[in-house]
Amino acid sequence: MQTQHTMRSFDDELKYLADQIAAMGGYAERMVAESIEALIQSDAGLARKVVADDVFLDEKEREIGERSVIIIGRRQPVADDLREIVGAIRISSDLERIGDLGKNIAKRVVAVTEGRQPMRLFRGLEALADLALTQLKEVLDVYASRSIERIGFVRDRDEEIDAMYTSLFRELLTYMMEDPRNITACTHLLFCAKNIERIGDHATNIAETVHHIVTGRQLPLERPKEDESHRVVATPAK
Amino acid sequence: MQTQHTMRSFDDELKYLADQIAAMGGYAERMVAESIEALIQSDAGLARKVVADDVFLDEKEREIGERSVIIIGRRQPVADDLREIVGAIRISSDLERIGDLGKNIAKRVVAVTEGRQPMRLFRGLEALADLALTQLKEVLDVYASRSIERIGFVRDRDEEIDAMYTSLFRELLTYMMEDPRNITACTHLLFCAKNIERIGDHATNIAETVHHIVTGRQLPLERPKEDESHRVVATPAK
Numbered sequence: 001m002q003t004q005h006t007m008r009s010f011d012d013e014l015k016y017l018a019d020q021i022a023a024m025g026g027y028a029e030r031m032v033a034e035s036i037e038a039l040i041q042s043d044a045g046l047a048r049k050v051v052a053d054d055v056f057l058d059e060k061e062r063e064i065g066e067r068s069v070i071i072i073g074r075r076q077p078v079a080d081d082l083r084e085i086v087g088a089i090r091i092s093s094d095l096e097r098i099g100d101l102g103k104n105i106a107k108r109v110v111a112v113t114e115g116r117q118p119m120r121l122f123r124g125l126e127a128l129a130d131l132a133l134t135q136l137k138e139v140l141d142v143y144a145s146r147s148i149e150r151i152g153f154v155r156d157r158d159e160e161i162d163a164m165y166t167s168l169f170r171e172l173l174t175y176m177m178e179d180p181r182n183i184t185a186c187t188h189l190l191f192c193a194k195n196i197e198r199i200g201d202h203a204t205n206i207a208e209t210v211h212h213i214v215t216g217r218q219l220p221l222e223r224p225k226e227d228e229s230h231r232v233v234a235t236p237a238k
Numbered sequence: 239m240q241t242q243h244t245m246r247s248f249d250d251e252l253k254y255l256a257d258q259i260a261a262m263g264g265y266a267e268r269m270v271a272e273s274i275e276a277l278i279q280s281d282a283g284l285a286r287k288v289v290a291d292d293v294f295l296d297e298k299e300r301e302i303g304e305r306s307v308i309i310i311g312r313r314q315p316v317a318d319d320l321r322e323i324v325g326a327i328r329i330s331s332d333l334e335r336i337g338d339l340g341k342n343i344a345k346r347v348v349a350v351t352e353g354r355q356p357m358r359l360f361r362g363l364e365a366l367a368d369l370a371l372t373q374l375k376e377v378l379d380v381y382a383s384r385s386i387e388r389i390g391f392v393r394d395r396d397e398e399i400d401a402m403y404t405s406l407f408r409e410l411l412t413y414m415m416e417d418p419r420n421i422t423a424c425t426h427l428l429f430c431a432k433n434i435e436r437i438g439d440h441a442t443n444i445a446e447t448v449h450h451i452v453t454g455r456q457l458p459l460e461r462p463k464e465d466e467s468h469r470v471v472a473t474p475a476k
Contacts, residue, residue, distance in 0.1 A: 062456060065324075066456075068324075069320055069321065069324055072310060072320060073315075073316045073317070073320055076314040077311075078311045079311070082307055082310060082311055083307065086303075086306075086307055086327070089324070089327070090331075093328075093331070104468065107468040107469075108468045110469065111468060111469055111470060111471050114471045173421060173422060173425060176414065176418070176421050176425075177418045177421055180414070180415045180418065180474040181473070181474055183411060183414050183415055183421070183472070183474070184411060184470070184471050184472050184473070187411060187414075187425070187428065188468070190425065190428075191432070191468075194429070218300060218304075230342065230345040230346045230349060230426070230429075231345075231348065231349055232349060232422070233349050233352045233422050234421070234422050235419070235422070236418040236419055236421070
């Protein structure tokens with residue numbers, strides 16, 4: 001039989017996992033924000049910092065994975081508690097991936113800076129990043145507070161991100177056609193935009209995992225809509 | 239105490255998981271091969287089939303996740319068995335993602351076909367896809383056979399994929415600069431190339447997970463090299 005002490009200690013272990021996820025979340029959020037800042041300010045130093053920072057999330061993901069397996073082995077949790085732990089593994093993997101995407105944006109800063117830097121190119125990207133960061137903050141709140149009634153809102157915002165990404169995709173293609181000297185920078189910016197769109201997807205995954213942790217039920221597989229950028233065809237003016 | 243029957247039945251459950259992973263692997267492999275074929279042959283029908291097929295992997299991933307949690311809850315496995323089950327969750331998630339990447343390639347078929355289709359554009363992509371598919375087949379074999387001595391080879395091939403992707407990135411940028419009418423098709427092909435490069439990464443993840451299942455140890459975090467496409471800067475001829 002479990003003693004009161006063991007019970008409290010198991011709760012502590014679950015709390016430890018949740019705290020680590022919260023730490024990863026805050027860290028990933030900062031990395032993404034800094035990668036966008038580095039891009040817009042052409043700040044190669046800040047970009048290098050973001051690239052270096054990424055190892056923290058890689059290590060934390062591993063730590064959470066190993067710790068979770070130890071907890072499962074030692075505590076033999078069932079139902080809610082087990083979902084909580086498996087959910088922590090999943091969420092840490094989404095957050096690690098968000099860090100990778102931020103790192104990938106940061107790595108393109110130098111190539112974008114070497115080409116031309118028409119400031120108008122960055123405007124759409126900045127708006128897209130703002131939306132994705134709001135999304136990420138929101139799902140981290142949902143995880144911390146377990147207020148799953150906000151998940152519908154998260155899915156709606158993901159659609160908004162997808163639509164904005166598709167229009168940015170079209171815009172960047174147009175700039176490339178206007179002037180071949182824009183091609184290098186715009187191509188890297190297209191990949192940055194795609195990375196931001198993916199950050200929105202991972203944030204949405206996190207929301208869905210929280211829903212599963214709390215309710216034990218999966219949300220329907222098909223999300224309402226996806227980005228439509230794969231359909232975009234632009235033709236040169238003449 | 240566990241009876242002989244229960245023991246055998248637990249083995250059956252583990253075998254069931256491994257069989258599901260093998261089925262997912264074969265399915266993902268076929269999706270990727272067909273997406274490349276659809277792209278090169280401009281086969282919109284085959285592309286639609288690949289897009290529709292993806293739901294199978296989504297459902298299988300969920301099924302493996304749910305089944306794993308039930309097995310853990312009921313069997314309370316430790317050490318090797320627990321690593322095996324948590325490994326199955328991870329691998330199913332990599333395979334589901336590989337299917338997504340194949341689907342994403344297939345979705346671009348129509349946009350690539352509408353623009354110009356210089357066949358030379360596809361050559362590099364085909365070679366890259368061949369390498370990634372060989373990689374995927376290899377890691378599925380490593381999973382089935384647990385022959386982890388082949389993992390070094392898998393990591394080496396991942397470097398080769400990254401190098402080939404970087405050179406393809408540069409080549410596609412050059413085509414865009416040569417003729418703005420290539421821009422739409424080449425942009426979509428750049429994303430296809432990136433998807434293939436990511437398929438190689440996920441295959442490598444799977445190899446690393448198998449290493450962990452078999453040995454209980456993680457491989458060092460830093461992989462030898464990463465793709466260098468983020469550095470590529472191309473300038474128009476005049």
